[in-house]
């Protein structure tokens with residue numbers, strides 16, 4: 417089964433089934449992944465679905481657009497491969513993608 | 523009086539003012555500004571705005587659409603706001619009213635439309651103000667809530683660390699012990715007013731903690747904040763421009779003093795704290811902020827104004843809501859694990875700030891309506907949070923509502939409330955400590971509601987506590 421792997425700051429991980437066409441915030445919420453609030457319901461307007469993409473995967477994703485970039489620029493713990501999970505749409509090619517959930521969302 | 527004369531007067535007076543700006547202490551600058559405004563009013567023969575007089579508002583069904591005006595500061599107090607906004611959501615979700623005491627305004631009342639406007643800072647600017655009317659002329663504090671990117675981003679990034687989750691962890695135990703002190707002193711089994719004893723007191727303590735402001739003087743923070751957000755011209759509240767200009771120089775003086783005291787204490791080897799001033803003084807970008815007085819004052823003022831009415835009224839609003847929906851309180855007592863979701867739901871239900879204002883930067887179309895460049899738009903969060911298109915049974919408090927966090931009381935987009943995690947933390951602590959102590963918090967009479975079209979809050983709420991059996 418295709419999965420997306422969410423890793424917590426505590427070291428635990430959770431694999432959630434990959435549903436093509438869903439965004440990764442929705443997948444996380446549907447599977448109760450801790451630390452992904454998704455307060456704006458995926459509208460790229462709250463920044464509470466912040467995740468850090470594994471370096472090896474980062475280049476394989478479509479880059480963040482200007483709107484996502486702006487919300488990310490307000491994140492407190494911004495990393496080089498920070499993304500908003502709601503702006504990444506699951507495709508079969510993302511099977512095995514590993515995302516770090518930051519300790520805090522802001 | 524024509525526009526050219528007005529411009530001429532403004533230019534002359536402004537030039538004189540600019541000269542002193544660089545050299546004169548902040549509090550004197552504001553006093554000067556007040557004299558400037560009085561002079562300006564005299565020359566231009568413009569009367570100061572009159573306080574608004576309350577009259578009963580008509581039932582919304584009796585009005586044709588074009589006569590509906592939701593800007594009245596009495597709408598909420600008179601309990602008619604729900605029917606007014608419901609009518610607009612259903613029949614005119616993007617609604618123009620040209621004749622309000624605050625000028626012409628577009629009211630945006632559906633959740634999705636509000637979200638679209640809030641996200642789009644290019645088409646809809648937060649400058650120059652985010653309240654409906656104007657702030658008293660000349661009180662030009664620079665607050666990033668009313669700035670567009672990139673200026674907004676630079677200023678927000680400089681201060682947001684103080685309310686970021688990591689810093690809050692450091693402050694949590696102090697906040698909790700200050701909550702415990704207040705609750706332990708409350709009378710049990712007798713009537714008292716919840717608003718000053720709990721909501722205002724706790725908010726004052728939180729703000730003093732955030733700024734490391736002299737603790738015994740914490741009520742000044744509340745006083746200044748109330749003064750500013752209660753402006754008649756801005757929000758239909760009860761503070762006049764003269765009162766504001768009399769109160770603010772003292773605030774400027776004390777904030778400047780706070781800065782210098784902190785610098786001296788740090789220089790003398792005091793352990794750096796987690797407060798805002800320490801944070802500003804330890805970052806290269808803001809180390810010299812005191813030399814940009816209007817920005818310095820603006821940032822501090824924004825923090826106390828932003829954190830004051832909002833948190834206070836969520837504290838009162840929660841108690842009131844549980845009295846209207848007692849089954850929900852029983853649910854909470856049976857399952858305190860619901861506290862975090864309940865906090866979001868109370869904030870949705872209360873929506874402490876009714877709206878934010880924007881100005882169209884270009885001719886545009888929204889919800890089928892043609893909006894002209896320069897038009898004011900008001901995003902009514904209070905209505906969006908009760909939009910039946912978004913929330914099931916929107917008027918009911920349902921503490922385990924699965925989408926409670928999707929409320930729009932904190933706004934969305936680049937201006938999304940910077941203090942949202944602090945507000946949630948403060949409320950979470952309050953309810954944890956309340957549940958540990960009390961079985962019932964009974965509201966004894968309908969609370970008194972403040973006069974404002976912006977702040978949705980309570981000025982008095984009599985309650986009685988019953989202690990929890992041990």
Ligand code: HEM
Nearest residue numbers: 666667828829832833878932933934937938939940941945
């Ligand atoms: C329940 C409590 C609160 C509510 C309902 C609330 C509501 C809001 C709203 C509606 C906005 C504007 C959002 C927009 O334009 O999209 C805002 C912005 C802001 N709030 Fe809050 N607020 C609360 C608590 C606080 C606290 C405790 C603080 C600080 C101590 C604070 C500081 C700010 C600041 C600095 C901004 C400006 C953010 C920006 O422009 O980037 N707020 N708040």
Ligand code: FES
Nearest residue numbers: 454456458463502
């Ligand atoms: S859910 Fe709000 S930005 Fe992703």
